[in-house]
Structure formats: structure tokens, C-alpha cells
Amino acid sequence: MKAIQADQFSSGFDQVRVIEQEKPAPGPGEILVRMQYAPINPSDLNYIHGTYASALEGVIWNINHGTPAFDPERAIPCPQPPYILGGEGVGIVEATGSGFMAKRLKGKRVAIAASPIGTWGEYAVTQARRALPVPEHVDSEQAAMSFINPLTAYIMLREVLGVQPGDWVLQSAAASALGKIVIKLSKVYGFKTINVVRSDSAAGQVQALGGDAVINQSTDNIQAEVSRLTSGRGVSHALDCVGGQTGSDFVQCLGLDGALLCFGTLSPDP
Structure with a gap:
């Protein structure tokens, strides 16, 4: 499958490229989505430029102390590159892992939030709890933007x-x-x-x-x-x-x- 990857943080876009990789497999509680649309949000640019990662490095996790206590294990929103970009999108659930929530979505059109990124590809894997079935009257382009900005x-x-x-x-x-x-x-x-x-x-x-x-x-x-x-x-x-x-x-x-x-x-x- 094709996907868009950031190889490393960059002030421009010279480290962003299209790659070929194996189709991912969903694990327990996860779904594999054949992507239809994935928007470009300003937050995606922050993942390209490393803005979130640099900001979190200065976070004081324990507000009762005056020295930074950055814990990389807690920085779930900021993985380190290389990674597939894209924070949300819409597509069809092609396969699922184990679990009731995942299996009930198979074959359905869903809007998804990534975990936390990974929708800029032909396929994406995310947790079933991060997916919402899309009603028939909602078009896919609109549904692709259901998570980041509204929430x-x-x-x-x-x-x-x-x-x-x-x-x-x-x-x-x-x-x-x-x-x-x-x-x-x-x-x-x-x-x-x-x-x-x-x-x-x-x-x-x-x-x-x-x-x-x-x-x-x-x-x-x-x-x-x-x-x-x-x-x-x-x-x-x-x-x-x-x-x-x-x-x-x-x-x-x-x-x-x-x-x-x-x-x-x-x-x-x-």
C-alpha cells in the first residue's frame, strides 16, 4: 500500500515522501480501514515540523514542582518519526481484530481518529473506540473532518x-x-x-x-x-x-x- 511518511522533523516538507509498505493488520480491539478521504489539518503540519514534540519537552507534568519532569512514555500524542501522517479521515472497515466493538463495524463506512496519526495512506489501523459509523445522508468529504476540529x-x-x-x-x-x-x-x-x-x-x-x-x-x-x-x-x-x-x-x-x-x-x- 501507498502512504505518506515523515522521515524526520523538518521546517519544510523535504522530509515528507510517498512510501510503499505492507498493509497493516488490526490487533485486538482494532479495525483496518480502507481510506477514502483524509483532510490536511494545521495539526498535521505540527507533526511534520516537530512542534508538538518540542513543546511537550518543556511541560512540567507535576505542577507541584518547579523543575521539568518530561516523561517520553506519557507523550502519546507525539511519536518520533518516521511515521505515517494524518490525524483523521473516513473509509470502509475491511477487517477487524477481536472484540465486540471492532467486529460490529466490519463493512461499515466510518469516520476515524488516528492513534494519534496514520490516516494518510490507502489503509489505516485504529482502535474501534476511535471510529464512528457515518449515516447515509452524510457525504464522505464532510465525514472525514468529524473529529479534530469539532471536538x-x-x-x-x-x-x-x-x-x-x-x-x-x-x-x-x-x-x-x-x-x-x-x-x-x-x-x-x-x-x-x-x-x-x-x-x-x-x-x-x-x-x-x-x-x-x-x-x-x-x-x-x-x-x-x-x-x-x-x-x-x-x-x-x-x-x-x-x-x-x-x-x-x-x-x-x-x-x-x-x-x-x-x-x-x-x-x-x-
Whole structure:
């Protein structure tokens, strides 16, 4: 089978190539999926560039101590290359290992989350618990993006930040797939969004989705606009996937007891 492999971490894409390898076999509780679609997410680029691995090396696992205690065995999301890329996708379950959950999926079209990567190939193996049967009315291209962005948005908003109805949420890259999901979730849970973009076309997309306010940072001052929109109070929550100057601006936009959640690390700047 053909697959796309990262041979080692690289700032570019010179270490990414198409390889031929044996079709993998599912183990206990696993499924073998004949892939149909697998998206390219910003998180995939972090696996190519080694961003996650370098970030985890500085994590202090025990917050009661002031010295890093990085344990490679706990860094499950960051395997070391070479590895097959791709964090999610959709396909048909061709074979299964033992276990009820796995066997009940055989022959079905499923959306899968990788373990943690490995969907950029003709076949992928993952745990059955990381697969969802796809309803007939959902097309495969849409189903291929069922995990990473929707779950990231939901967990950040509801589980980490605990956003409440009426709260203002400031977000960068608002016209991205994840940004659009945040806007959709705002209509379900009753919070308001201030959406930062970089172009008029992106601003139009956000407005069409129902974003409460849009800031084009190529022409507008983020801090001034947020202050105006919130009557000087600032926002209670902010989501930044860019970093650099945008992240610094977002810190200045927080109100009393406000919280900024940084993710994605799209900018190379701190």
C-alpha cells in the first residue's frame, strides 16, 4: 500500500515522501480501514515540523514542582518519526481484530481518529473506540473532518473555559474550519463571538455564518475594536491559534478574570 511518511522533523516538507509498505493488520480491539478521504489539518503540519514534540519537552507534568519532569512514555500524542501522517479521515472497515466493538463495524463506512496519526495512506489501523459509523445522508468529504476540529472547539469552550451564555469569546483565524465551528456553537450555547480575520473575503464568510462581530486585523486595531465592542470591559474568554503579536494583542483584550487559551501555534513567533 501507498502512504505518506515523515522521515524526520523538518521546517519544510523535504522530509515528507510517498512510501510503499505492507498493509497493516488490526490487533485486538482494532479495525483496518480502507481510506477514502483524509483532510490536511494545521495539526498535521505540527507533526511534520516537530512542534508538538518540542513543546511537550518543556511541560512540567507535576505542577507541584518547579523543575521539568518530561516523561517520553506519557507523550502519546507525539511519536518520533518516521511515521505515517494524518490525524483523521473516513473509509470502509475491511477487517477487524477481536472484540465486540471492532467486529460490529466490519463493512461499515466510518469516520476515524488516528492513534494519534496514520490516516494518510490507502489503509489505516485504529482502535474501534476511535471510529464512528457515518449515516447515509452524510457525504464522505464532510465525514472525514468529524473529529479534530469539532471536538477541539467543543472541549476548549465547554470543558476548559466553561463559556456561559452572554459571554464574549474573542478568536483568531475565525474563518478557519475550527473558527467556523466556534461560531456555530455560539448559536447553540448562547455566547457571543468577536472574530479576528486577515482579509475582507474571510470577514464576509464569518458574517455569513452569523459571527456577532468581525475585526479585520489587516486594517483594524484589535485592542481598540474589542474595547469598543465590549464598552471597555474586555472579553471573558479568548482563543488564539496564531501566537506572536496576535497572542500579545489578545492578552490586552482580556477583562477582569478573563482567560486566554492558546492552541495550534501557527506562528513561529512566541
